[in-house]
Amino acid sequence: TGNQWGYGKDDGPSAWNKNYPIADGDRQSPIDILPHQARHDPNLGPIVLNYDRCTSINIANNGHSVVVEFEDSDDRSVIQGGPLDNPYRLKQFHFHWGGKGCHGSEHTVEGNSYASELHLVHWNAVKFKTFGDAASTPDGLAVLGIFLETGDEHRWLHMITDALYTVKFKGSVTDFKGFNPKCLLPSSLHYWTYLGSLTTPPLHESVIWIVVKEPMIVSEKQLGKFRTLVFTGEEEDERTRMENNFRPPQLLKGRTVRSSN
Ligand SMILES: O=C1NC(=O)[C@@H](c2ccccc2)S1
Numbered sequence: 001t002g003n004q005w006g007y008g009k010d011d012g013p014s015a016w017n018k019n020y021p022i023a024d025g026d027r028q029s030p031i032d033i034l035p036h037q038a039r040h041d042p043n044l045g046p047i048v049l050n051y052d053r054c055t056s057i058n059i060a061n062n063g064h065s066v067v068v069e070f071e072d073s074d075d076r077s078v079i080q081g082g083p084l085d086n087p088y089r090l091k092q093f094h095f096h097w098g099g100k101g102c103h104g105s106e107h108t109v110e111g112n113s114y115a116s117e118l119h120l121v122h123w124n125a126v127k128f129k130t131f132g133d134a135a136s137t138p139d140g141l142a143v144l145g146i147f148l149e150t151g152d153e154h155r156w157l158h159m160i161t162d163a164l165y166t167v168k169f170k171g172s173v174t175d176f177k178g179f180n181p182k183c184l185l186p187s188s189l190h191y192w193t194y195l196g197s198l199t200t201p202p203l204h205e206s207v208i209w210i211v212v213k214e215p216m217i218v219s220e221k222q223l224g225k226f227r228t229l230v231f232t233g234e235e236e237d238e239r240t241r242m243e244n245n246f247r248p249p250q251l252l253k254g255r256t257v258r259s260s261n
């Protein structure tokens with residue numbers, strides 16, 4: 001039914017161009033970031049996150065990742081500044097991760113990948129009426145990418161990992177109120193920015209990417225809890241562990257990556 005895609009051998013990133021030919025497009029994501037080739041742009045101001053009145057709604061397993069959705073009917077939680085001309089509303093955040101001992105970030109830095117990557121997805125509600133419209137139009141979305149590196153335990157990530165057992169199976173959704181993702185961010189928001197795409201089908205080339213340089217540090221134990229999720233639904237026979245749900249880096253095709261200071 002529909003265009004089912006995944007991260008396996010037959011339905012994974014190398015097969016996506018069959019149903020989504022834009023997979024071979026000119027502004028695909030993620031990319032390998034080469035800091036020394038990024039253009040430092042003094043006109044790039046700081047990223048400003050106004051999340052203090054954000055309203056988280058639920059946490060869900062959509063068969064590809066674990067997603068926390070937010071109320072986006074007004075400008076209560078927005079990102080602005082940096083490369084953005086308008087405020088963009090927070091819609092959801094989710095993660096991409098690897099298998100045990102394997103890294104799973106989507107963006108890489110000089111060929112190095114991190115253990116995981118957090119994506120905070122925002123949409124331009126000034127120019128578009130719906131998230132769907134924004135997601136299918138250039139620069140309709142702004143995704144803030146944060147790398148996760150293993151080390152000490154993250155003091156707030158347990159609020160997410162403690163809820164993961166409630167969304168083990170594809171299609172499960174549970175209430176998740178009162179969570180402000182600002183608690184997940186590293187101390188510095190220095191970033192790289194470039195024009196790219198969704199990193200999953202439909203791979204629309206609609207994203208202004210803002211990738212934060214400083215990773216957040218989480219423990220291997222915390223990361224391991226993401227791997228207790230499964231791609232499959234409760235009613236299905238097989239239990240396919242949810243891991244390695246990342247797209248590898250795509251060709252830059254002449255794009256410029258800019259760097260805040
Ligand atoms: O940064 C991205 N990560 C994803 O899983 C893609 C996506 C696709 C649809 C909605 C939200 C995000 S785009």
Ligand SMILES: [Zn+2]
Binds near residue numbers: 095119
């Ligand atoms: Zn993502």
